Amino acid sequence: MTTNRNDNALKNELHIDPLSSQNSFQHILEASELPPPGPLYYAARRALWLKSPDNNTPRQISPSASRHKLENLLDTSDAIYSDAVWEGGIHKVWKGLSGGASLKRRLPMNLVIKIVHCAWVRDETWPTGGVAPEPDDMVTEEAQPLPVMPETTLIIDNESR
Secondary structure, eight states: OHHHHHHHHHHHHHEEEHHHHHHHHHHHTTTTOOTTTHHHHHHHHHHHHHOGGGGGGOOOOOOOOHHHHHHHHHTTTTGGGGGGHHHIHHHHHHHHHHHHHHESSOHHHHHHHHHHHHHHHTSSSSSSOOOOOOOOOOOOOOEEEEEEOOOOOOOOGGGGO
């Protein structure tokens, strides 16, 4: 009976709302004055996308019982390949995520990656024993997003060409 209650807790961590962030960004775009289409438009949209809304500041919330269960399941050696871990609840979380559900509560990215890894091993998207190569295109800390530039007029002098 405890397993069933824990499985329901895992299932309740997910809810269907695939367009919530898209709708929120659409509202931000509609409320903004953007330059005409072109590089400045792209830079302005990018800056809006990267800006964290004031009302979306993450709150520190203590981890839920279902998150603890996920962490315990995935913290064992060879958890990625374990059928007991998969049947212990990981498959339900994966089914929700792959079906378009979004999380009701935040999960650390390393936990989500382990869930995806478990699923990919099972459906043979990821080869058993496969290791990801080291990235060669890491963004350095010095890299900064492009600043939003005020609207300017570009004048091209065709005679000088």
